[in-house]
Amino acid sequence: FIKELLTATQLMIKNPGHFTNEDVFMRAFLPAINQEKTKMEPLFEKFYREEFPKLKGQLQNTILASRIVAKAVEKGYKIVLATNPLFPQLAIQHRMEWAGVKNYPWELVTSYENFYSAKPNIAYFQEIADKIGLEPQECLMVGNDVQEDMVASEIGMGTFLVTDYLIDRQVPKYQVQNEGTLLELEDYIANLPSLE
Structure with a gap:
């Protein structure tokens, strides 16, 4: 099995x-x-x-995730939960609830029901951009996995590598535009221009 x-x-x-x-x-x-x-x-x-x-107890919850998403929404940015779409929407909804981010106006939540590609395939990131009507260069991929998240830079997406809970298998290496802790990400988002 x-x-x-x-x-x-x-x-x-x-x-x-x-x-x-x-x-x-x-x-x-x-x-x-x-x-x-x-x-x-x-x-x-x-x-x-x-x-x-x-499995809820296995996930480390941080209020920072919710504050960061709230700041992006406040500034008028489209938000996408770009988790690897290997699970059904139901599982991802549970994870969003555990992380305290379920009730935001998500433009897109990737799941195995609605995606035709997965990380680290660059087609996954292009699929996101296409579905939300933006060019990759207009997007910022935030993640803690060097190989699965930072590959987004290969199609021109901006990147922010979260060093809390960092996952790095060493190869391949991708361009990292910005990096820092969740606290530093919160400051980074706070300093982005408002779209509204």
Whole structure:
């Protein structure tokens, strides 16, 4: 089961863009475990409604995340929750709630139901820009993963590497335009020009 799950997840990461990540996952995973979508879908939903929320204690909550998002909204910026779309919307909604950022006016929340690519594929970042009607150069990717988030610089997105909870596998290396702690990110956002 775990092997099949990991294989299907890898296929989502390598998704060439013809199907949603959910479709790619289901087309690989369900036949590998000899199950039908109609049987498994209610089990997945039950897991994400009842079991997944038990992971809440594993996430470090910080009020800073909410303050940073609030500042960006105040200044009139479109906000996107650009999490790796390998999970269903339900799981991501739980994570947003745990982080205290669920109730903001998100322009887009990436999930496996609505995305055709995944990190670190640069097509993922282009897909975001296209869906929100901006050029990559008009976007800022904020993240703590050097390889999965900073790759956005390859298509011209600005980047801010959050050094709290830093993930760095050393290779490949990408251009980092700005970096700092969450507190420094809060100051950075506060100093951006207002769009309103």
